[in-house]
Amino acid sequence: MPEKNETALLVAEFLLQIKAIKLQPSNPFTWASGWKSPIYCDNRVTLSYPPIRTFIRQQLTHVINEEFGAVDLVAGVATGGIPQGVLVAQDLGLPFVYVRPEPKKHGRQNLIEGDLNSGQRVVVIEDLISTGKSSLQAVKALREAECDVAGMVAVFSYGFAVAEENLKNASCKYFTLTNYDALLKKAVQNGYILEEDVETLKNWRKSPETWGQ
Secondary structure (H helix, E strand, O other), rough: OOOOOHHHHHHHHHHHOOEEEEEOOOEEEEOOOOEEOOEEEHHHHHHHHHHHHHHHHHHHHHHHHHOOOOOEEEEEEEOHHHHHHHHHOOOOOOEEEEOOOOOOOOOOOEEEEOOOOOOOEEEEEEEEEEOHHHHHHHHHHHHHHHOEEEEEEEEEEOOHHHHHHHHHHOOOOOEEEHHHHHHHHHHHOOOOOOOOOOHHHHHHOOOOOOOOO
């Protein structure tokens, strides 16, 4: 297995290569939240590339084995964490459930889809951590179902201070395959952005809610 830093750089390169992450400092995106952003991330794109999909699955599995040891259940956070979670659960030979952002409006009105039992040790799979809010809603739902949440593994994190704080306050241990710093390093190295763009991208992360106003 590659070293942790090597993995972070490799995954960052893959995400840039297939445009799962796009960097546009001079032509920002507008997120659903209304925030202006020089970066857009959609890790679902990785599913269309079998070698990259396989590498990400293997690395997520490796992190779970290394950091959490034996778990009973894998839970994906809807929607991006569902396919990654299924792949990992298959790899580990474990049951899988997924957590909706809100209960289904009809039928059994489930918040958690799939079978789980109280006391099961569960690891949560996310594709992306931004503020950590949706991830922690899933953690809360699993804890309310009397599961023991070992922690969370995600493909990528923006590294916002607010996410760090939210996850720490919720006592949720988490790991990501790659991160914003590794991304910027690879993006400059391989010519996806210019050296002078780095300061803009670093400033955005410091204050994403007011950047570009």
